[in-house]
Amino acid sequence: MxxxxxxxxxxxxxxxxxxxxxxxxxxxxxxxxxxxxxxxxxxxxxxxxxxxxxxxxxxxxxxxxxxxxxxxxxxxxxxxxxxxxxxxxxxxxxxxxxxxxxxxxxxxxxxxxxxxxxxxxxxxxxxxxxxxxxxxxxxxxxxxxxxxxxxxxxxxxxxxxxxxxxxxxxxxREAEDVLANERLGLLPGFGPALVKKLEARGIVTIAQLAALDRHEAAKLGHDGAALVARARLQDDRPIRPERESKSISAETTFETDIADRAALEAELWPLCEKLGRRLHREDQAAAGLVLKLKSADFQQRTRSQRLPAPTRLAETIFEAAQPLLAREADGTKFRLIGIGAAPLAPAALADLGDLADTSTPRRRARQEAIDQLRARFGEGAVQRGRALRPVKGKG
CATH class of the missing domain: 3.30.70.270 (Reverse transcriptase/Diguanylate cyclase domain)
Incomplete structure (x- = not known):
């Protein structure tokens, strides 16, 4: 009843x-x-x-x-x-x-x-x-x-x-009273790091955050107003019918089998860049990652992980994929490596950062500048250090 x-x-x-x-x-x-x-x-x-x-x-x-x-x-x-x-x-x-x-x-x-x-x-x-x-x-x-x-x-x-x-x-209508004394971690989007930052400011409950005025919210950073709105239980997101989530991926097969972790990471990085470009082109973001490896004897391994927040930055994708790869780099020789985004999320939710993550907006701005240079002068115009391969015969 x-x-x-x-x-x-x-x-x-x-x-x-x-x-x-x-x-x-x-x-x-x-x-x-x-x-x-x-x-x-x-x-x-x-x-x-x-x-x-x-x-x-x-x-x-x-x-x-x-x-x-x-x-x-x-x-x-x-x-x-x-x-x-x-x-x-x-x-x-x-x-x-x-x-x-x-x-x-x-x-x-x-x-x-x-x-x-x-x-x-x-x-x-x-x-x-x-x-x-x-x-x-x-x-x-x-x-x-x-x-x-x-x-x-x-x-x-x-x-x-x-x-x-x-x-x-x-x-x-009673929701505000019912949830007032609940801890902030109850709200979607309030992860452990963000909750810890807010608690350090003495903001522990939903009611405490909801009570902040516009000026106090601004002290929490560029996302402060949105955080306060969420604590006030405001949510104007419409319900949009969508097709079942698909995945976007990139993979490569090696000329010779590779077992060394550093060598595998060197192959993984350009795939992360390619995945980032494909996500951008499809106007999508990665809410999770799937690492794919195929051994020399054609045995396939897939390892997946949800991301703390949607992204389409190659740098963020690579850093999230590294621990997955590290656990599989056990001396097995691999003939193929791939990285995929699944499930997908709307691009509008990608790489927003928050009070506890101020580096993501800077990463996004840096990537946008790189993309503009590459669009004007070609893909090889700007390369990150990890993309550089040692010349054979050189140390």
């Missing part, structure tokens, strides 16, 4: 599948229903997701697998089957698009919906339509979802997180 004075007037929703990968596996293997399940694998891998039973033991997404196994040795560990999960995700998306054309997928198991003006079409307000969707998903797909309903995207997402699992949570 859900009771709220604005229940039948709010229309912005956030849908989040509960422990998605694990839920799909339990659906297909009923004998696992009451057992802890971890989706991941390998000793050096990380937990992709885990069921709520495993979470009782302290297992969490992104946790190293060795730690997860130590916390919950009785867990059933299953390697991710992305093809299967993507198929279920497409089925869910079709169900959502039957309710409104304004569906924006945010990840394989999350989406934002705008149900404004659909009451006449469905003969019921958005809240009722969403409860029907939850029942339909559970009956047809065998998984559960959590629903957040509010006046904007950010609040709808926060509402969905408060109701999990299998929840329906509403945040209306």
């Amino acid at each position: 859900v009771r709220h004075p604005e229940l039948f007037s709010l229309a912005i929703a956030h849908i989040d599948c509960d422990a998605f990968y694990a839920a799909v596996e339990k659906r297909d293997r009923p004998e696992l229903r009451d057992k802890p399940v971890i989706i991941g694998g390998g000793v050096r891998g990380v937990v992709s997701t885990c069921c709520y039973i495993a979470r009782i033991y302290g297992v969490r997404s992104a946790m190293p697998m060795f730690k997860a196994r130590k916390l919950c040795p009785q867990a059933v560990v299953i390697k991710p089957d992305m093809t299967k999960y993507a198929a279920v995700s497409r089925q869910m998306r079709e169900m959502m698009e039957a309710l409104t054309p304004l569906v924006q997928p945010l990840s394989i198991d999350e989406a934002a919906l705008d149900l404004s003006g659909t009451a006449t079409l469905h003969g019921a307000p958005p809240a009722i339509v969403l409860t029907r969707l939850a029942r339909r998903v559970e009956a047809a797909l065998g998984i559960t979802i959590s629903i957040g309903l509010s006046r904007n995207r950010m609040l709808a997402k926060l509402a969905a997180e408060r109701g999990k699992p299998r929840g329906f949570f509403v945040l209306g």
Whole structure:
């Protein structure tokens, strides 16, 4: 049962599948229903997701697998089957698009919906339509979802997180009071570094940041006003239907196999530059990276990582890819290396920087100057030091 004075007037929703990968596996293997399940694998891998039973033991997404196994040795560990999960995700998306054309997928198991003006079409307000969707998903797909309903995207997402699992949570006019004493890390975009910087200024809660006036906000840097607006729970982002995210990548095959880490990095750098140019041309940014390596015996390795913030700067891409490469440079001889951007993000969100990251805007300005020179005088007009290769026969 859900009771709220604005229940039948709010229309912005956030849908989040509960422990998605694990839920799909339990659906297909009923004998696992009451057992802890971890989706991941390998000793050096990380937990992709885990069921709520495993979470009782302290297992969490992104946790190293060795730690997860130590916390919950009785867990059933299953390697991710992305093809299967993507198929279920497409089925869910079709169900959502039957309710409104304004569906924006945010990840394989999350989406934002705008149900404004659909009451006449469905003969019921958005809240009722969403409860029907939850029942339909559970009956047809065998998984559960959590629903957040509010006046904007950010609040709808926060509402969905408060109701999990299998929840329906509403945040209306009372949101400011409900969230006032929450710590800043609850808000999207407030990472650990930014929160630490704000806490050093004595700003710990959402209400404290929201109370800053225009002059005080300016002291937080060029992004100060936006941070305060977020703390005031303001979010004017529209819900835009988009095609499923694609990836953009660049790769190269070596003339001779390479095992040395420094030599592999030398091959990786020009690919990062190429990827940056392709992202710019496609008006996209990288929200995550995928490193691809193929060994001399044609065994392929792919390693992925989400980025703290979207980027299309070659320098940032390279620095994020280096640790991924370092873990794989174990003496194996490789014949191919590639770097890709997946998932993608709108270019408008790329390389903005914030109070805790003042170097990114400078990097962006430097790259723009380099691009202008190259456009005028050719690609070889400006080269970074790491792009220079030693001349054969020279030290």
